[in-house]
Amino acid sequence: MFRQRAPRVDFIPYVRAFPLLVQNPTLMVAPLLAGVIAIFVGRASGGGAGSGDVLSGLTGGLNGLLVNLIANFAFAVSIVIGDAAWRRGGSVPFDPSWQEARRRGRDILFAAFGYGFVLSIAGLIGGFLSGILGVVGVYAMIALATFAFIYTLPAAAIGGIPGGAALNRSLELAKANPLPTVALALVNAAILFFIEPTLATLVLRSLVEQFGFDGVFIDLARVVIRSIASAYLALVTAKVYADIAFGRRY
Numbered sequence: 001m002f003r004q005r006a007p008r009v010d011f012i013p014y015v016r017a018f019p020l021l022v023q024n025p026t027l028m029v030a031p032l033l034a035g036v037i038a039i040f041v042g043r044a045s046g047g048g049a050g051s052g053d054v055l056s057g058l059t060g061g062l063n064g065l066l067v068n069l070i071a072n073f074a075f076a077v078s079i080v081i082g083d084a085a086w087r088r089g090g091s092v093p094f095d096p097s098w099q100e101a102r103r104r105g106r107d108i109l110f111a112a113f114g115y116g117f118v119l120s121i122a123g124l125i126g127g128f129l130s131g132i133l134g135v136v137g138v139y140a141m142i143a144l145a146t147f148a149f150i151y152t153l154p155a156a157a158i159g160g161i162p163g164g165a166a167l168n169r170s171l172e173l174a175k176a177n178p179l180p181t182v183a184l185a186l187v188n189a190a191i192l193f194f195i196e197p198t199l200a201t202l203v204l205r206s207l208v209e210q211f212g213f214d215g216v217f218i219d220l221a222r223v224v225i226r227s228i229a230s231a232y233l234a235l236v237t238a239k240v241y242a243d244i245a246f247g248r249r250y
Helices: 012-023 024-044 054-088 094-103 105-133 135-149 152-157 163-176 178-212 218-248
Strands: none
Touching: 012 054, 012 218, 024 054, 024 094, 024 218, 054 094, 054 105, 054 152, 054 218, 094 105, 094 178, 105 135, 105 152, 105 163, 135 163, 135 178, 152 163, 152 218, 163 178, 163 218, 178 218
């Protein structure tokens, strides 16, 4: 018997996602709202006791979990919009996608929590390994977890997979489609850890030097830049997941 060939990487959707993003600014709505919430949570928690206070540290940790949960849910909403944009090939309204996300809200929340929890555990394990491998241990564990569970949110948001099973579904798809998954993970890493921070530094520096913006205005500008990055990643994540999970080619 012939062995089934592993799916190849299709880079065309990564290019087509740019004009589709311009046509669908609603992709940024949920990440923008999540970013604004993160600003207020961060500023509220910063007004407490000093960093050495145990209660303050616990509160900060809980706030971080809440912010990550909201951010992951917002990303899943953008994935729903992105999937609709790919299927229609143009602009899509926000309300139907929002209603679809609300209908699957429980599964998305469970998947978002599970995804954030797995990444946190990977970071902790990497922290233990850092004594042997240095900082490489942290990045290696997070990269491995990201590769294995990168399809968790789209599995719940557009795949209809129950929240607890979305992690297993992601692992199955990642193992069966290693090349597309590695490509998607690398694009995520490049945007989140290089392109977005570089762009943010340039834009924020210009806002400070040209207009004298500071404080909350700089935070809001950073949120806008992060929302654009999230919107693009939601588009490509929705496309890659749909292609490997359903065989779609739109």
